[in-house]
Amino acid sequence: MKLSLSVPVEEEFDAEAARLIDARLASRLSEKDAELFDGAADAADRMGWVDLPQQAAELLDEIESLRARLQEQGLRTISLAGMGGSSLAPEVMAQTADVRLEIVDSTDPNQVAEAIGTDLEHTVLIIASKSGTTVETDSIRRSFAAAFEEIDIDPASRMIAITDPGTELEALAAEQGFLATFLAEPTVGGRFSALSAFGLVPAGLAGADVRGIVAEAAAAAADFAADGLDNPALRFGAWLSIAHARTTEKLVLAETAQQLDGLGAWVEQLVAESLGKDGQGILPVVV
Numbered sequence: 001m002k003l004s005l006s007v008p009v010e011e012e013f014d015a016e017a018a019r020l021i022d023a024r025l026a027s028r029l030s031e032k033d034a035e036l037f038d039g040a041a042d043a044a045d046r047m048g049w050v051d052l053p054q055q056a057a058e059l060l061d062e063i064e065s066l067r068a069r070l071q072e073q074g075l076r077t078i079s080l081a082g083m084g085g086s087s088l089a090p091e092v093m094a095q096t097a098d099v100r101l102e103i104v105d106s107t108d109p110n111q112v113a114e115a116i117g118t119d120l121e122h123t124v125l126i127i128a129s130k131s132g133t134t135v136e137t138d139s140i141r142r143s144f145a146a147a148f149e150e151i152d153i154d155p156a157s158r159m160i161a162i163t164d165p166g167t168e169l170e171a172l173a174a175e176q177g178f179l180a181t182f183l184a185e186p187t188v189g190g191r192f193s194a195l196s197a198f199g200l201v202p203a204g205l206a207g208a209d210v211r212g213i214v215a216e217a218a219a220a221a222a223d224f225a226a227d228g229l230d231n232p233a234l235r236f237g238a239w240l241s242i243a244h245a246r247t248t249e250k251l252v253l254a255e256t257a258q259q260l261d262g263l264g265a266w267v268e269q270l271v272a273e274s275l276g277k278d279g280q281g282i283l284p285v286v287v
Contacts, residue, residue: 012242013239013242017234017235017238020234020241025227025237027225027226027227030224030225032047045187048186049189049192049196051221053195053215053217056195059197060210063200063205064211066160067204067205067207074122076122078100078123080101080102081126081127083137084105084269085190086128086134088262088269089194089198090198090199090206091262091266092261092266093194096260097209099203100206107139107140112140116147120147121151123158124158124160125159126159126161126162126205127140127163128198131163131164132163132169144158155176156178156179157179159179160179160180162182162201162202164184164186182197182201191270191273191274240275240282244275244281248282249283250285251282251285252284253287268286
C-alpha cells in the first residue's frame with residue numbers, strides 16, 4: 001500500500017518533525033500522557049490501547065483454550081457480527097493468515113441470509129459490540145438465533161459475546177448462557193481495539209496466529225515510542241500535520257499487489273474517525 005499526500009517541502013517536514021521530537025510526543029504517548037490531547041480529562045479514560053500487547057497474555061490463553069473446545073465439537077465456521085472497528089481489524093488478521101472468518105457487517109437481508117446459509121450446523125456466531133446496544137449487530141444476532149432454532153440448535157450454545165463490562169449484551173449473554181463472554185478493556189476505543197478481545201478473539205478462533213501478532217506488536221512498541229526520525233509513526237504524523245496545515249483534504253491509499261487484504265478499509269476508518277473532528281480532518285480514499 002502506498003500513501004499519497006501533497007508533498008511538503010523538505011524544510012517544512014524537518015521543522016515539524018523537530019517540533020514533535022522536542023515535545024517528546026512519541027514517548028509521552030507511550031506513557032499515556034493525556035495532556036497531549038485537547039480535553040485531557042476525557043483522553044485519560046481512552047488510553048488503554050497503548051499497552052495492549054503487554055496485557056494480552058491471559059486473553060491469548062483463553063482464546064487458545066476456547067478454540068480447542070470448538071474444534072472438539074466440530075464447530076469449524078466462525079462468523080463475526082460487528083460494525084466498524086469491531087470487524088475491520090480481525091478481518092485483516094484472518095485474511096493475512098489465510099484463515100476463514102465470515103464477516104457479517106450489514107443488515108441487508110440478502111447478505112445476512114447468505115451468511116446464515118453458510119454451514120450453519122457447524123457455525124459459531126461472535127457478537128461484538130463495545131456499547132452492547134449496537135442495533136445492527138443485535139439485528140444480526142436475532143436473525144442467527146431464529147435460524148439456529150429452526151434446526152433445533154440452542155442459539156446460546158453457538159454464541160460468543162465481546163463487549164465492555166456492564167453492558168446489555170453482557171447481561172443477555174449471562175441470562176441466556178452464551179458459549180463464552182469476553183469483556184474488553186473499557187478504556188480502549190473501538191477503532192484502536194485490534195489487539196484487544198475485539199480483534200484477537202475472532203481472528204484467533206478462526207485460526208490466525210494471534211500470539212505471534214501480539215509478540216510482533218510488543219517488539220515494535222519500542223520503535224514507535226522513540227522520539228526520533230527513525231520512528232515511522234512520528235514521520236507519518238509530521239507529514240499529516242503539515243498536510244492538515246496546508247488544508248489538504250484527502251489521503252489516498254493506493255492498493256498494490258503486495259498489500260494486506262482489507263488493510264485499506266481499516267486504515268481508512270482509523271484515519272477518518274481519528275482526524276475527522278469538529279468539521280475538520282483529512283478524508284482517506286482507497287483506490
